[in-house]
Amino acid sequence: xxxxxxxxxxxxxxxxxxxxxxxxxxxxxxxxxxxxxxxxxxxxxxxxxxxxxxxxxxxxxxxxxxxxxxxxxxxxxxxxxxxxxxxxxxxxxxxxxxxxxxxxxxxxxxxxxxxxxxxxxxxxxxxxxxxxxxxxxxxxxxxxxxxxxxxxxxxxxxxxxxxxxxxxxxxxxxxxxxxxxxxxxxxxxxxxxxxxxxxxxxx
Numbered sequence: 001x002x003x004x005x006x007x008x009x010x011x012x013x014x015x016x017x018x019x020x021x022x023x024x025x026x027x028x029x030x031x032x033x034x035x036x037x038x039x040x041x042x043x044x045x046x047x048x049x050x051x052x053x054x055x056x057x058x059x060x061x062x063x064x065x066x067x068x069x070x071x072x073x074x075x076x077x078x079x080x081x082x083x084x085x086x087x088x089x090x091x092x093x094x095x096x097x098x099x100x101x102x103x104x105x106x107x108x109x110x111x112x113x114x115x116x117x118x119x120x121x122x123x124x125x126x127x128x129x130x131x132x133x134x135x136x137x138x139x140x141x142x143x144x145x146x147x148x149x150x151x152x153x154x155x156x157x158x159x160x161x162x163x164x165x166x167x168x169x170x171x172x173x174x175x176x177x178x179x180x181x182x183x184x185x186x187x188x189x190x191x192x193x194x195x196x197x198x199x200x201x202x203x
Contacts, residue, residue, distance in 0.1 A: 003080065003123040008050065008112065009033065011043050022192055023109065025081075025122065032133035034081070034124060035192035036089055042109035049116035062113045073097065076118040079111040082125055084132050087196030131199065134191055167197045175201075
């Protein structure tokens with residue numbers, strides 16, 4: 001498997017869906033970005049780990065997982081986002097204990113939250129980037145690409161019906177036009193949703 005290293009570009013808040021965020025991962029030696037829509041609590045876990053100055057008074061779930069692993073001498077060597085199917089991303093945790101490697105299934109949001117805490121690399125595959133990667137125009141100011149930390153737990157996410165979702169009622173040609181516009185506007189969360197809808201129809 002050809003592993004492609006990723007870096008965390010940041011978190012983008014969704015103004016369309018309460019409590020949703022887009023986690024933006026960037027190809028380390030390329031122009032492609034991999035937006036993954038995640039929930040607010042998952043975004044909070046990632047943001048707290050990124051913001052070194054923020055320290056919760058009690059360990060969060062991912063902090064507890066790290067502390068547990070360290071006490072029992074279990075290492076996390078890397079995470080790999082290896083598949084996307086029907087708009088759902090799949091990731092693996094590559095753990096090591098006494099020289100033996102074990103691979104665990106994980107949600108990408110949890111995997112990234114742990115990768116930050118263990119300071120291990122994040123990878124994906126060429127197949128995933130070809131299927132879900134987006135090429136976005138360059139940021140004018142790299143300083144603006146830092147994450148936006150959701151410091152408070154969001155309210156429950158509202159579910160919308162298909163009739164309320166304009167993506168469901170749009171044609172494939174319209175979706176591609178919408179995707180081009182979203183990419184130009186660097187609307188990561190919308191681009192990811194349009195991409196997933198196009199992928200579902202083409203499959």
